[in-house]
Amino acid sequence: MLKFILKRLGLLIPTLLGVVTLVFFMIALAPGDPARIMLGERANAEQLAQLRSELGLDQPLSKQYLLYLGRVIRGDLGKSIVTQQKITDELTDRLLATIELAITSTIFASILGIVLGVAAARKRNSWVDYSTMTGALVGVSMPVFWLALVLIMIFSVGLDLLPTGGRMNVRLYFIPITNFYLIDGIIMWFREGKADYFVSALKHLILPTIALGTIPLAIIARTTRSSMLEVLKQDYVKTARAAGVPERKVVFRYALRNALLPVITVIGIQFGLLLSGAILTETIFAWPGIGKWIYHSISARDFPAVQGGILFISFFFVMINLIVDLLYSVINPRIRLK
Amino acid sequence: MTDTATIETSATGTGELLGIDNLSVSFHTRRGVVKAVRNLNLKIREGETLALVGESGCGKSVTAHAITRLVPMPPGVIESGIIRFRGTNLLSLPEKEMRSLRGSKISMIFQEPMTSLNPVFTVGTQIAEVFVTHEKLGRKEAFARAVELLDLVKIPDPAKRAKSYPHQLSGGMRQRVMIAMALASPEPGLMIADEPTTALDVTIQAQILQLLNELKKGVGMALLLITHDMGVVAETADRVAVMYAGRKVEDAPVEELFANPRHPYTVGLLGCQCSAPSNRNAVRLTSISGSVPDLLTLGDGCPFANRCGNVKNECMESFPDVSTAGEDHEFRCHNPITESGASS
Numbered sequence: 001m002l003k004f005i006l007k008r009l010g011l012l013i014p015t016l017l018g019v020v021t022l023v024f025f026m027i028a029l030a031p032g033d034p035a036r037i038m039l040g041e042r043a044n045a046e047q048l049a050q051l052r053s054e055l056g057l058d059q060p061l062s063k064q065y066l067l068y069l070g071r072v073i074r075g076d077l078g079k080s081i082v083t084q085q086k087i088t089d090e091l092t093d094r095l096l097a098t099i100e101l102a103i104t105s106t107i108f109a110s111i112l113g114i115v116l117g118v119a120a121a122r123k124r125n126s127w128v129d130y131s132t133m134t135g136a137l138v139g140v141s142m143p144v145f146w147l148a149l150v151l152i153m154i155f156s157v158g159l160d161l162l163p164t165g166g167r168m169n170v171r172l173y174f175i176p177i178t179n180f181y182l183i184d185g186i187i188m189w190f191r192e193g194k195a196d197y198f199v200s201a202l203k204h205l206i207l208p209t210i211a212l213g214t215i216p217l218a219i220i221a222r223t224t225r226s227s228m229l230e231v232l233k234q235d236y237v238k239t240a241r242a243a244g245v246p247e248r249k250v251v252f253r254y255a256l257r258n259a260l261l262p263v264i265t266v267i268g269i270q271f272g273l274l275l276s277g278a279i280l281t282e283t284i285f286a287w288p289g290i291g292k293w294i295y296h297s298i299s300a301r302d303f304p305a306v307q308g309g310i311l312f313i314s315f316f317f318v319m320i321n322l323i324v325d326l327l328y329s330v331i332n333p334r335i336r337l338k
Numbered sequence: 339m340t341d342t343a344t345i346e347t348s349a350t351g352t353g354e355l356l357g358i359d360n361l362s363v364s365f366h367t368r369r370g371v372v373k374a375v376r377n378l379n380l381k382i383r384e385g386e387t388l389a390l391v392g393e394s395g396c397g398k399s400v401t402a403h404a405i406t407r408l409v410p411m412p413p414g415v416i417e418s419g420i421i422r423f424r425g426t427n428l429l430s431l432p433e434k435e436m437r438s439l440r441g442s443k444i445s446m447i448f449q450e451p452m453t454s455l456n457p458v459f460t461v462g463t464q465i466a467e468v469f470v471t472h473e474k475l476g477r478k479e480a481f482a483r484a485v486e487l488l489d490l491v492k493i494p495d496p497a498k499r500a501k502s503y504p505h506q507l508s509g510g511m512r513q514r515v516m517i518a519m520a521l522a523s524p525e526p527g528l529m530i531a532d533e534p535t536t537a538l539d540v541t542i543q544a545q546i547l548q549l550l551n552e553l554k555k556g557v558g559m560a561l562l563l564i565t566h567d568m569g570v571v572a573e574t575a576d577r578v579a580v581m582y583a584g585r586k587v588e589d590a591p592v593e594e595l596f597a598n599p600r601h602p603y604t605v606g607l608l609g610c611q612c613s614a615p616s617n618r619n620a621v622r623l624t625s626i627s628g629s630v631p632d633l634l635t636l637g638d639g640c641p642f643a644n645r646c647g648n649v650k651n652e653c654m655e656s657f658p659d660v661s662t663a664g665e666d667h668e669f670r671c672h673n674p675i676t677e678s679g680a681s682s
Binding site: 244334 | 503
């Protein structure tokens with residue numbers, strides 16, 4: 001098992017190198033002169049040249065690339081042009097907000113998706129199956145930003161049940177501890193003996209979680225259903241039934257574990273996408289995460305920030321894939337032992 | 339057991355373990371109704387090995403699945419019949435009671451040892467599951483019993499093997515594991531072996547059959563052996579029932595059937611063996627000409643009529659009644675082979 005992990009970690013190096021290279025050239029080769037865009041139309045040649053040398057843009061591309069690579073390896077993503085803050089600091093501040101939302105969305109989507117998928121497979125061609133799968137189709141087809149707006153219209157504006165955006169009620173004068181507000185809320189609960197922080201954090205999470213989790217939910221439900229149908233046809237399910245194992249156990253212990261193999265891969269990919277693809281949702285719900293930050297960086301033409309943000313997200317995506325692979329081998333002994 | 343499920347018949351007095359009366363099973367498919375098993379009667383005595391023989395698709399496996407009530411429904415429908423197991427009609431048992439019989443008094447092994455074991459659990463865990471289910475043992479204790487069983491089916495180093503996953507074992511080993519699982523019953527009654535050796539090498543086949551024979555004697559269970567291999571039948575069975583297109587056409591003790599087959603289909607099956615007299619020094623093996631009829635379009639006549647060398651007009655019109663030839667030998671044919679081997 002240790003050998004397997006080391007091998008997979010070794011493979012991580014070329015993958016990350018590829019990511020760094022791609023991110024660099026994507027931004028470097030994008031049309032437009034960053035210096036001119038940043039300084040505006042009226043900047044003179046002298047100002048442009050000064051900014052270019054500041055950013056290292058007057059160097060040949062190959063040298064720029066090597067310099068960039070060297071900095072990235074040392075963990076230096078440069079400074080934001082707009083705020084003049086170190087990009088790594090800005091990112092880590094926002095990363096946890098994004099991760100918190102990605103985790104709650106993934107949990108929401110996985111649990112509900114697997115339950116619905118299994119139910120649809122067991123009651124194949126019944127109303128349970130048809131309604132679940134129709135719902136899943138609608139869920140996949142729905143634009144996230146539209147769903148987010150509808151949710152706000154109904155639950156925040158109409159029913160006044162949940163907040164429209166942000167992570168916590170500003171009146172609570174709250175200083176983050178771990179920056180996972182749910183966990184911070186629990187800590188405050190113990191410290192101050194009141195659940196206000198936790199409840200507020202939870203309330204702020206509900207709508208973004210549903211908006212962000214709906215597409216993954218639909219995909220996970222469909223994958224679970226088809227995988228489960230396939231597994232229930234297998235001989236070993238018949239063996240378990242012939243051994244007198246109760247049907248519930250046949251489904252949830254014997255079949256589900258096999259059926260989950262492809263589902264885990266899907267969940268991992270979806271989690272990665274949630275980390276990177278929450279730009280619209282974070283913007284709509286004023287969620288101070290990486291997505292919203294990248295959105296603002298793009299609007300402000302803050303190239304180093306965009307570069308750093310994309311690299312950061314890619315890095316997490318790759319790491320999550322690794323974790324999924326490791327998890328997969330825990331469930332599937334055939335991979336582990338090869 | 340419920341009172342309604344208990345049937346008083348004279349058959350229970352004669353050491354009958356399993357009795358099937360007039361069983362019909364159909365499958366409702368998009369193309370129409372497939373009559374997979376029609377008016378089947380079978381009897382297995384305590385400790386006996388009955389071989390159920392026939393070509394693919396003749397209803398052998400469906401019969402086995404009907405006994406364990408594992409026929410997928412829908413599309414399957416048990417149209418009629420009674421399946422008596424020690425006097426209890428299995429077909430009217432509540433599902434919960436049926437489940438407690440499965441794996442304890444009626445166990446089953448399947449044709450494909452490669453796919454019949456769950457790939458994500460160790461074989462020991464899978465055998466242990468039977469003890470957990472039927473004897474309410476704890477996991478640890480059940481696992482220890484599983485190791486004992488692996489030893490019983492002659493798997494070397496059973497303690498280590500119990501921790502193996504199915505893909506780490508050979509086909510023969512896996513079939514031994516399947517047998518161990520079937521033996522995990524607290525009270526061995528009937529083991530149904532659905533073509534247990536078909537997917538195995540010939541040498542392994544012999545080992546598995548020998549193992550089954552030994553265990554059967556040791557444990558005192560009855561065996562319903564489903565096969566299309568007359569060689570396997572000769573080595574293992576006490577009695578043989580021959581099925582064709584959902585019907586039982588002949589039923590006799592094994593020596594009697596081999597020495598004195600009456601139904602032309604049985605004669606054909608025996609003739610297909612490599613060791614049959616007609617195949618000695620032969621360049622081509624003898625085969626039964628034609629193919630199995632489509633079960634969707636089967637009429638009232640004898641289903642074998644279109645392939646039968648002894649066919650008469652009445653064969654097309656009606657399925658023959660039971661005829662007997664000596665003790666315990668039944669067949670259904672309008673124009674049977676006579677004892678001398680020629681047709682009448």
